[in-house]
Amino acid sequence: MATLEGLENLPSRPEAKAGRGVWPRLASLPLVPLLVIGVLLVMALAAPLLAPYPPTEQNLPDRLRPPAWVAGGSLDHPFGTDLFGRDVLSRVVYGARVSLSVAVIAILVAGAIGTAVGLVAGYFGGASELVLMRIVDAFLAVPAILVAIVLASTLGPSFQNVVIVIGVLYWPRYARQIRAETLSIKEHDYVKLARIAGCSPLRILTTHVLPNLVPSLMVLASLQVGSAIILEATLSFLGVGIPPPEPAWGVIVEDGRGMLASAWWISLFPGIAIAVTVLAFNLTGDWIRDRLDPKLRGL
Amino acid sequence: MVRFLLSRLAQAIVTLWMVVTVVFFLARLTGDPVALLAGEHATAEYEVELRARFGLDKPLWQQYVIYLGQVARGDFGTSIVSGEPALAQVMERWPATLEIGLVGIIITLVLALPIGVYAAAHRGSPLDYLARGFAVFGQAIPGFWVGLIFILVFAVDLRLLPAGGRGGPQHIILPALTTGWFAVAGIMRLTRSSMLEVLGSEYVKLARAKGLPMHVVVWKHAFRNAAIPVLTFSALVVVSLFLTGSIVAETVFSYPGVGSLLIDAVRKRDFPQLQAAVLFLSALYVLVNLGVDLLYGYLDPRVRS
Numbered sequence: 001m002a003t004l005e006g007l008e009n010l011p012s013r014p015e016a017k018a019g020r021g022v023w024p025r026l027a028s029l030p031l032v033p034l035l036v037i038g039v040l041l042v043m044a045l046a047a048p049l050l051a052p053y054p055p056t057e058q059n060l061p062d063r064l065r066p067p068a069w070v071a072g073g074s075l076d077h078p079f080g081t082d083l084f085g086r087d088v089l090s091r092v093v094y095g096a097r098v099s100l101s102v103a104v105i106a107i108l109v110a111g112a113i114g115t116a117v118g119l120v121a122g123y124f125g126g127a128s129e130l131v132l133m134r135i136v137d138a139f140l141a142v143p144a145i146l147v148a149i150v151l152a153s154t155l156g157p158s159f160q161n162v163v164i165v166i167g168v169l170y171w172p173r174y175a176r177q178i179r180a181e182t183l184s185i186k187e188h189d190y191v192k193l194a195r196i197a198g199c200s201p202l203r204i205l206t207t208h209v210l211p212n213l214v215p216s217l218m219v220l221a222s223l224q225v226g227s228a229i230i231l232e233a234t235l236s237f238l239g240v241g242i243p244p245p246e247p248a249w250g251v252i253v254e255d256g257r258g259m260l261a262s263a264w265w266i267s268l269f270p271g272i273a274i275a276v277t278v279l280a281f282n283l284t285g286d287w288i289r290d291r292l293d294p295k296l297r298g299l
Numbered sequence: 300m301v302r303f304l305l306s307r308l309a310q311a312i313v314t315l316w317m318v319v320t321v322v323f324f325l326a327r328l329t330g331d332p333v334a335l336l337a338g339e340h341a342t343a344e345y346e347v348e349l350r351a352r353f354g355l356d357k358p359l360w361q362q363y364v365i366y367l368g369q370v371a372r373g374d375f376g377t378s379i380v381s382g383e384p385a386l387a388q389v390m391e392r393w394p395a396t397l398e399i400g401l402v403g404i405i406i407t408l409v410l411a412l413p414i415g416v417y418a419a420a421h422r423g424s425p426l427d428y429l430a431r432g433f434a435v436f437g438q439a440i441p442g443f444w445v446g447l448i449f450i451l452v453f454a455v456d457l458r459l460l461p462a463g464g465r466g467g468p469q470h471i472i473l474p475a476l477t478t479g480w481f482a483v484a485g486i487m488r489l490t491r492s493s494m495l496e497v498l499g500s501e502y503v504k505l506a507r508a509k510g511l512p513m514h515v516v517v518w519k520h521a522f523r524n525a526a527i528p529v530l531t532f533s534a535l536v537v538v539s540l541f542l543t544g545s546i547v548a549e550t551v552f553s554y555p556g557v558g559s560l561l562i563d564a565v566r567k568r569d570f571p572q573l574q575a576a577v578l579f580l581s582a583l584y585v586l587v588n589l590g591v592d593l594l595y596g597y598l599d600p601r602v603r604s
Contacts, residue, residue, distance in 0.1 A: 271444035279439035
């Protein structure tokens with residue numbers, strides 16, 4: 001016969017206590033990744049206050065100094081200096097600005113375009129759906145990095161070109177996902193009733209359909225920020241992204257490439273910054289996805 | 300099957316045509332493409348020659364037709380840097396790119412598939428956590444940086460492998476690893492989750508109930524079914540990751556393939572060379588995608604609808 005005695009000894013989990021107070025809820029948040037993202041945001045916003053030196057200030061007598069803990073280094077330049085005497089730590093801190101802003105803006109642009117296309121294709125169907133989805137397929141088929149390289153060589157590498165390239169690369173995924181969801185949402189009763197009541201399509205889309213898409217949009221966006229950051233860094237490293245002397249992380253890594261054996265710190269630290277940033281965003285994105293819609297695990 | 304083949308082929312041709320067209324328009328975005336095609340130190344006579352050759356003083360649509368004809372003939376103009384036909388360098392260097400690509404794919408699959416399968420079969424074990432941790436980290440680290448770390452560790456510190464250039468097998472390992480880097484973590488995760496799904500299905504339970512040894516169940520029954528979604532769903536993504544990966548790896552390791560030629564051409568502002576490299580790589584990309592698509596259609600008849 002079952003007794004009630006053992007029940008006090010059950011291990012408690014944060015989920016089991018959910019709904020009772022703030023702390024158990026907090027425990028299920030991905031604290032470390034969020035903390036990292038918070039630090040990055042602060043770094044990006046307050047870079048002039050945090051960085052010890054301006055990122056492009058050259059100081060030739062002090063060039064190629066190793067990090068503080070290596071012989072020859074000093075606490076003046078904790079991460080060392082590069083070929084022109086620029087402080088690596090300052091450049092990495094300022095780099096957060098560039099990398100984060102490019103990724104966020106590009107994902108927003110991609111999300112906006114993709115959502116608009118997906119909504120129209122899903123809701124109106126018919127010819128517009130056919131045409132739009134074919135365009136989506138076409139964009140997905142073209143090798144984006146090659147187009148990025150051609151664009152950079154004709155228009156010159158620049159911040160806005162990188163945003164355009166990333167936006168162009170990522171919008172089709174939004175379009176596909178949004179269209180699929182719109183297709184199912186538009187069959188819900190409240191949408192049908194709104195149509196009968198005479199609401200214009202625009203009103204239906206903005207008031208009824210769009211709010212239901214927000215979870216998916218959040219999941220997609222958070223999962224893609226990480227890869228957008230890596231793409232921007234890769235483009236900058238190759239010379240077709242953010243142009244030097246702007247301290248984008250990819251640019252700094254490229255700076256140090258010629259001196260890898262002798263001045264390894266120039267390439268090392270921005271790379272670590274990229275990895276930590278992307279890891280934080282990916283883990284947060286995974287957590288958001290698990291919370292909001294585990295069905296999207298395939299993404 | 301034939302209809303499937305034809306429709307995929309048609310799609311591939313359309314994609315190629317689109318890339319060709321995009322390149323055409325991008326070259327003319329800033330107005331007069333002569334500057335792009337001739338370079339900074341060109342003489343006036345050379346510019347006149349180029350105008351005649353590419354029909355640059357004719358209306359746009361005529362230029363386009365001339366351009367299409369040239370592309371079909373393999374005439375991508377003359378490289379500003381070398382003075383030779385732009386296609387020549389590409390033709391010399393493509394075997395190198397293929398080398399790294401193929402070895403990269405092999406290494407990637409050899410690493411990612413078994414670990415993914417093992418992690419799924421031994422779910423919750425230390426190796427599973429290790430594999431998943433590695434996959435999560437791996438997707439956060441950019442490939443170009445990994446390549447540089449490889450050089451630091453294997454070439455500079457340990458002096459085991461060369462830091463770049465082309466030669467014997469020891470020259471291929473690190474670039475191939477770097478090329479596949481972007482894809483390894485993703486494939487491993489996908490293999491693991493696909494295997495986990497399959498391992499929960501009825502016929503696997505039957506196989507185990509029959510008393511078959513674990514490794515037979517895992518490899519002969521589960522893996523074959525799990526492999527299809529892995530190898531094919533991720534195909535488009537993996538191929539584009541490999542494209543990016545080989546451009547990056549060739550640049551980092553100074554491997555003389557078409558990818559590094561491309562980046563070189565950008566740096567030296569050699570647009571004809573750039574054009575040739577871009578169009579070659581696009582053709583390769585489209586071709587490989589087509590191949591994978593057809594393979595998918597062959598392996599899984601449900602796709603042919």
